[in-house]
Every structure is written in structure tokens, then in C-alpha cells.
Amino acid sequence: MKVKLASSYGFCFGVKRAIKIAESYENSSTMGPLIHNQNEINRLKNDYNVGLYNELGDVKENDTVIIRTHGIPKNDLKELKQKDAKVINATCPFVTTPQQIVKKMSQEQYSILIFGDEEHPEVKGVKSYATDDVHVVQQLSDLNTIHFKYDKIATVAQTTKKKEIYLDIVNHLILKNKEVRVFNTICDATFENQDAARELSKEVDIMIVIGGKNSSNTKQLHSICLENCANSYLIENKNELDNNWFTNHEICGITAGASTPDWIIQEVVDEIQKI
Amino acid sequence: MKVKLASSYGFCFGVKRAIKIAESYENSSTMGPLIHNQNEINRLKNDYNVGLYNELGDVKENDTVIIRTHGIPKNDLKELKQKDAKVINATCPFVTTPQQIVKKMSQEQYSILIFGDEEHPEVKGVKSYATDDVHVVQQLSDLNTIHFKYDKIATVAQTTKKKEIYLDIVNHLILKNKEVRVFNTICDATFENQDAARELSKEVDIMIVIGGKNSSNTKQLHSICLENCANSYLIENKNELDNNWFTNHEICGITAGASTPDWIIQEVVDEIQKI
Numbered sequence A, B: 001m002k003v004k005l006a007s008s009y010g011f012c013f014g015v016k017r018a019i020k021i022a023e024s025y026e027n028s029s030t031m032g033p034l035i036h037n038q039n040e041i042n043r044l045k046n047d048y049n050v051g052l053y054n055e056l057g058d059v060k061e062n063d064t065v066i067i068r069t070h071g072i073p074k075n076d077l078k079e080l081k082q083k084d085a086k087v088i089n090a091t092c093p094f095v096t097t098p099q100q101i102v103k104k105m106s107q108e109q110y111s112i113l114i115f116g117d118e119e120h121p122e123v124k125g126v127k128s129y130a131t132d133d134v135h136v137v138q139q140l141s142d143l144n145t146i147h148f149k150y151d152k153i154a155t156v157a158q159t160t161k162k163k164e165i166y167l168d169i170v171n172h173l174i175l176k177n178k179e180v181r182v183f184n185t186i187c188d189a190t191f192e193n194q195d196a197a198r199e200l201s202k203e204v205d206i207m208i209v210i211g212g213k214n215s216s217n218t219k220q221l222h223s224i225c226l227e228n229c230a231n232s233y234l235i236e237n238k239n240e241l242d243n244n245w246f247t248n249h250e251i252c253g254i255t256a257g258a259s260t261p262d263w264i265i266q267e268v269v270d271e272i273q274k275i
Helices: A013-023 A038-048 A074-082 A093-107 A121-128 A140-145 A163-176 A189-203 A216-228 A262-274 B013-023 B038-048 B074-082 B093-107 B121-128 B140-145 B163-176 B189-203 B216-228 B262-274
Strands: A002-005 A029-031 A051-053 A064-067 A086-089 A111-115 A134-137 A152-157 A179-183 A206-210 A232-235 A251-256 B002-005 B029-031 B051-053 B064-067 B086-089 B111-115 B134-137 B152-157 B179-183 B206-210 B232-235 B251-256
Touching (some): A002 A262, A013 A038, A013 A064, A013 A093, A038 A051, A074 A086, A074 A121, A093 A111, A093 A121, A093 A152, A111 A121, A111 A163, A134 A140, A140 A163, A152 A163, A163 A179, A163 B163, A189 A206, A189 A216, A189 A251, A206 A216, A206 A262, A216 A232, A216 A251, A251 A262, B002 B189, B002 B262, B013 B038, B013 B064, B013 B093, B038 B051, B064 B074, B074 B086, B074 B121, B093 B111, B093 B152, B093 B179, B111 B163, B121 B134, B134 B140, B140 B163, B152 B163, B189 B216, B206 B262, B216 B232, B216 B251, B251 B262
Parallel strands (some): A002 A251, A029 A051, A029 A064, A064 A086, A111 A152, A206 A232, A206 A251, B029 B051, B029 B064, B064 B086, B111 B134, B111 B152, B152 B179, B206 B232, B206 B251
Antiparallel strands (some): A179 B179
């Protein structure tokens, strides 16, 4: 069976980059879980002895500590650097950007609005770079209780948030303030995987979508593929493949959810190529 | 008959201010029509000998020249100042603001987008302050043909434009660019007159709306008043008042369209108070 991979699938750029960094520092530890994927964290532990610290206090002198993709709060980073630990920064560049924007806009006396989940490590990190008035909102109605210090507002968004809600929020601010400086920090990775799956599913005889059956972005990919290719199947790993699906077909397209490690995808590809 | 004026009516702040300035410079001339109201321009000519220049070339040494509310292009202002004429600036401060924003944002290497009518004197003036990439759009679809030099866009709007369309345009830009710096330069004057008319029409027995019968903003005021007060009448001047309207009523509310001079309003007020 011929296999064709979607032009974009699986882990995003920032996650892939962080894994490569971790693989190149054997016996290091990450500060907080490197990425939101337990399978992959286990693999890094088993294959590269990459450990995990959950508390700054646990870090010892001469440790090599990798900063997670979501970044960490500014003061935690400062403390880490003072510990004589070797600090390797695997913060996604798309997360470093809003951190630096918030820092600069604070210095220029803008009130800062972050659209995101206050409890998410990425947002905690981004927020920590504000040196003045800063607020976090999850939805439009959260604005009702906010009083901004300045009439100049700078806004950033958590990288994985929905653009439509971000626009609703900034529109409200534009109507009420002299200046709203809108930074589009939402990452296109999720949409890129969806667009690529849509395209590929039009070209192939059968589509295999690899990812967690409870993962909302994987289910979304599956439903997009079904629109164009009735022979679309969602599997978690190679063990779920059924040879009968492939009878009388020539080309199999493959995509994967944003939490699916490359090695799981590779195992599936290898298996299908044998059919 | 008791008379109560709306808390906001008639000329906006910038127009009232320009008229006061013109009245205080007898025998001066304005560069272009001071405001968009021929009645008032005639009155300034008759009562204060305030003339009108349409061409820079007509200005003579020692002339006192008043800059119109909409402002003039930067180079025209420069030329005027070099002519040894006394230049009095009656540009509305709400128009000076976008001029200065465009100047500053150009210097900071933002592409500039002006939402407005390219042929309107205000927009011509605002646009002239750009020293780099600048574009004018009237509607969302105009964006299709625009190529911005930078991925940082600063936007301003003509003061009298509709906010809804401005938001549509900036939303489109936010989705496509790293940073959109949105300056809300739309003036609330029109909406303030409408809100004030709405409130007043709920309190009074009869409402008189003074303004041109072809003026869209005056008709809008009349229709708002009719929602709350069935005895609402639109008149152009005191001669159209009908005593029968006021029979058995006690309090008369008054509002006026944005092009209605104060003296026409005053004549109506004086007439009604006699009833």
C-alpha cells in the first residue's frame, strides 16, 4: 500500500523543537512537564534519562534544566539562573513573543490584556512579564469587571485560543478605548493540520487519522477527513489497523492529532506499507 | 410654553469651536470652507467679514488665514506659513489627533490604513502626514487590492465614519498581520445628539427637531423622538411652527441636526417661549 503523509500533522513546531532539544541533553531535567503528552515524556525518560522537576527548590547545583515549551514565570527563570544550574530554554518561540510583547508594552505604559486561561502555564508565564496593569480574560463577559489603568490597551492571546473570541474581545475594547494595540499571537498550527488533512483526504482512497479517541482536535481531523473520504478511520496506534480496510485501495493518506508523537505515527506508516 | 433643550444638539464641539475662532478674527479668510454649512459661512461673511480662499495662491502677505475644521494637507500648511500670512488653526482637535498619529506611526515604520473617503478634505489632510506606506479604504472589500509594506499596521478612521465597518476592516487586518494598532478616532458627536434626543423625548409633551428636511442625521433624530413622543415635529426654522401643536401641552423639548446653526435654534426657542 502506498502511503502519503499530510503536509502538516501531529506535533506543532514548538513541541517538535522542544523534543529535539531534550534529546540532545541526556540526563537533564525539565522544569515542569516539557509538553502536554505523557507518552512522549515517558519516552524521553526511558531513552534519554530526561527527568522532571515540579518545584524550583528541587533543582540542584550543576543540574541541566530545560524550560518547558509553555515557558515559565519570569521570576522562576531568574531564580533558576541564580542556582548555578545550566538553563536550556525550550520555550516555544511563539510563546516567547507574547512574553516580550507584554514586557515592552508594560514599559510603554499600556494596560495589558491577555486572552487565555489564567491557570495555564503559558499564560502564567506571559503574565509574569507585565510590570504594570495586567488582566487575563477567558471570554468577552470577563471584561465587565475589569478597570484598566490606562486608555491605551495592548492585547495578546494564548497561542492555542480561538481567533473569533479574540476578535470579539478586542472589538469591545476598540469601541471603549483610544488605542488598542492588537498582537495576533494565536498559532496557526491546529488550523494547518486541519487544512492539510482536508486537502489530502480529497486525493486518497483511504485516510488513517492517528490520535487519542478522546482528543478533541483528533476527532475534528477525523470528521474533516470523512467529509471527503468515506474510508476514514481513527486509530490510537498500529494495533488497531484492520487489513480489510485496505482491500482494493491504492493510496492511503495519514494525518495525526497534535498530541501524537512521531514514533507512533512511524509505526503506523511502517505497518501500512507492509499491506 | 416651557422649553427644554437636549443635553447635546446641533453643531459638534469642533464646529462650534471653529465658529468662535472665526468670529474672533474679523476680516480674516478661511482656507477652504470653514465648515460644511453654507448658511453659517454666509453669516460669518455678513457679520464678521470672514472671507473664503479656495486656492493657496490667492493668499496675500499679512492676510489672516483660518484653517478649516477638517484640516488641510501638511504641505499646504507649510506653504501658508511661508507666505508671511498669519495662520490661525481651527482644525478640530479630533482631526488633529489622527494627523499626529499617522505622522508618528509612519516614523515608527507602520503601514498606515485610513478608513474614510479619499476625496474628503479631512482624509486628504490626515493622509498627508504619512511619510511612508499609506492606504485609504472606504469598505472591507477595498482591502483586497492593498499590499502593505510592513506586517505592522496602524489604523485610524475619518471622524464621522461608522464604527461597525471600521471593526470589520480591522478584524480582517488582525487575522492577517502580526500587529494591528487600532486608534479609535471616530467622533461620538452624532451619537451623543441621538442619545440626548432619545432621553429628552421621554420627558416632554412635544418635541421640536430643527434641521434640514433632507439632512439624514436630522431625519434620524426625528424618528428617534417619534418613538417616545408622538408629538414630534421636524422644522427647518421658526416660520414652520404651528401654534396648534402646543395646545394643552406644558413642556416642549428641542433638538437640532448637526448642520443647524445656533442662531436658527435660538429663534425657534424664542418663538416657542412666547406661545
